[in-house]
Amino acid sequence: MDKGSKQELSQALFDMETEIKLLDSSVSNNLLNYLNKVKSTIANVFFFNDDGEAVDVRTDLKCPHCESKVYDNRAKKRDPNDSYYKTKKPDFGCSNFEPESCSGGTWKNNDIDSGVWFSASWWLSSTKIPVEWNI
Numbered sequence: 729m730d731k732g733s734k735q736e737l738s739q740a741l742f743d744m745e746t747e748i749k750l751l752d753s754s755v756s757n758n759l760l761n762y763l764n765k766v767k768s769t770i771a772n773v774f775f776f777n778d779d780g781e782a783v784d785v786r787t788d789l790k791c792p793h794c795e796s797k798v799y800d801n802r803a804k805k806r807d808p809n810d811s812y813y814k815t816k817k818p819d820f821g822c823s824n825f826e827p828e829s830c831s832g833g834t835w836k837n838n839d840i841d842s843g844v845w846f847s848a849s850w851w852l853s854s855t856k857i858p859v860e861w862n863i
């Protein structure tokens with residue numbers, strides 16, 4: 729799907745949501761649920777940033793510490809049906825959850841005795857996002 733088509737889709741979804749919200753809540757709630765399902769499905773492939781611009785979910789990101797695949801969580805965090813990702817997940821996370829083989833993660837509270845390992849992760853607000861990702 730090209731960029732222009734994604735923009736049209738974004739505008740259509742926005743217009744649809746605006747129209748639905750003008751309806752009586754007895755029908756609008758059900759329609760909004762369907763609309764959110766459509767948005768969830770789209771979130772697997774691309775998402776719309778705050779400027780309404782379509783951004784593809786990246787599947788080519790590699791952890792600079794261990795070369796493992798890095799998950800791009802940006803779309804899921806915008807998924808209206810997924811409050812867990814929205815509040816708890818970093819924008820990008822290394823798929824390697826083994827402390828022995830990825831040096832980028834941390835123990836909870838920097839305490840190995842916590843037994844809780846957080847894999848390497850990056851937030852969009854951070855300046856530590858690897859430049860080679862071209863984010």
Ligand SMILES: [Zn+2]
Binds near residue numbers: 791792794796822848
């Ligand atoms: Zn890693």
